[in-house]
Amino acid sequence: MPNLKDLKNRIASVKSTRKITKAMQMVAAAKLRRAQEAAEASRPYTERFNAVLGGLAASVGTSDGAPLLLRGTGDDKVHLLVVMTSERGLCGGFNTNIVKLAKQHAQKLLAEGKSVKILTVGKKGREQMKRDFQSNLVAHVDLSEVKTLGYDNAKDIATDLLARFEAGEYDVATIFYSAFQSVISQIPTALQVIPASYDAPEGDAGGASADYDYEPDQDQILADLLPRGVATQIFAALLENGASEQGARMSAMDNATRNAGDMIDDLTVEFNRSRQAVITNELIEIISGAEAL
Amino acid sequence: MADTMQFDLVSPERNLASMQVASVQIPGADGQMTAMPNHAPVITTLRPGVLAVSGPEGDVSYAVTGGFAEINPEGLSVLAEKAIPLADAKAADLEPVVAAAKEAAATASAENRDMAELLLADLEELLQKMV
Numbered sequence: 399m400p401n402l403k404d405l406k407n408r409i410a411s412v413k414s415t416r417k418i419t420k421a422m423q424m425v426a427a428a429k430l431r432r433a434q435e436a437a438e439a440s441r442p443y444t445e446r447f448n449a450v451l452g453g454l455a456a457s458v459g460t461s462d463g464a465p466l467l468l469r470g471t472g473d474d475k476v477h478l479l480v481v482m483t484s485e486r487g488l489c490g491g492f493n494t495n496i497v498k499l500a501k502q503h504a505q506k507l508l509a510e511g512k513s514v515k516i517l518t519v520g521k522k523g524r525e526q527m528k529r530d531f532q533s534n535l536v537a538h539v540d541l542s543e544v545k546t547l548g549y550d551n552a553k554d555i556a557t558d559l560l561a562r563f564e565a566g567e568y569d570v571a572t573i574f575y576s577a578f579q580s581v582i583s584q585i586p587t588a589l590q591v592i593p594a595s596y597d598a599p600e601g602d603a604g605g606a607s608a609d610y611d612y613e614p615d616q617d618q619i620l621a622d623l624l625p626r627g628v629a630t631q632i633f634a635a636l637l638e639n640g641a642s643e644q645g646a647r648m649s650a651m652d653n654a655t656r657n658a659g660d661m662i663d664d665l666t667v668e669f670n671r672s673r674q675a676v677i678t679n680e681l682i683e684i685i686s687g688a689e690a691l
Numbered sequence: 692m693a694d695t696m697q698f699d700l701v702s703p704e705r706n707l708a709s710m711q712v713a714s715v716q717i718p719g720a721d722g723q724m725t726a727m728p729n730h731a732p733v734i735t736t737l738r739p740g741v742l743a744v745s746g747p748e749g750d751v752s753y754a755v756t757g758g759f760a761e762i763n764p765e766g767l768s769v770l771a772e773k774a775i776p777l778a779d780a781k782a783a784d785l786e787p788v789v790a791a792a793k794e795a796a797a798t799a800s801a802e803n804r805d806m807a808e809l810l811l812a813d814l815e816e817l818l819q820k821m822v
Contacts, residue, residue: 436704439704439705439706440703440704440705442699442701442706443701443702443703443770444703446701446761446768446770447770450734450759450761450770454734548704549702549703549704549772549773550787552703553772609732610732610733610734610761610763611731611732611733611734612733612734612735613719613720613721613724613733613734613735613736614720614721614735614736618720618736619734619735619736619759622720622736622759623736623759626758626772630703633703
């Protein structure tokens, strides 16, 4: 039976753990709100951008004259997987889920005899991908110094991707991130960014875009916009990921706080019982001592 | 004829402006153009430059580094990669962009050099206007 002193120390240590997880939960809640606002603020840009690009892409089609970014290299031998994860842990299954999806994807491609290159964004994903795919890792983007995610971060990643694409290092690029559904549900998602697929705007919007004059001409605009489109998609994914990370952390820390509470209750009951036992023991000793006299 | 139109200036990070305006001067890829209400539908890319908005609520100028504008009779939306109100713009904000453009111009292949140098020249002109 653990002695009273030990139990007391345990309770004290679990209590301070609970304080920490509670604080982390609140910090995550505040950060989540900010991340969601950022994701919301970027939505008008992304939506309009995709609408315009969709209209343009639909009119150019996948003919031979279309830019490589749109129709692809015509090959799909080399795949680049961009795995976006967080820089910090303690966020439940967030990183594991993304990595699991990426690994499945990678294994499927390898089984089909294709080669796979992996670019990681965020420290946690790199650590996990390293275990199975060390030889496939080609680059890593470190965002640990970044306090607020800006478009520039996305642009840097996109520039890197495009440079590699132009150098012919890969044929297809897919990004892996977590789509934010709610605090308790984040869905790991794979999105192919190169060659990009844009949906033509539905209904009359598609008809309207055909009437636009283009300055300079359509092809040049498309060539100008497609690289930006990659950056926009990466930026949107980064923001979603940020919100998902905080959401996952919030629910993980909420669970931890609750578990710590349960543990404290159990330990307190045990502590009281042992104290009672000690008192009873002492009483018996005193009484039997008195009787012996 | 309507004398104002809807104007939206959006950057990836936030919505910068959404208001009724009388006219907007756009640094288009093929030259400066002014959009007024009932303009024919045009989509144009932007060069780095100054976006001058004039409307009933006064005139505002924004420094933009690139992006594109979608004009239709009802209004126009400008999707700028980076846009700063000219009054608050500091040269420091643009320095990284200019530095990147300089590097790109220096390393560009022969066919892209003209474009890269043009971009750099535009940026430097914009910088001049800001100081």
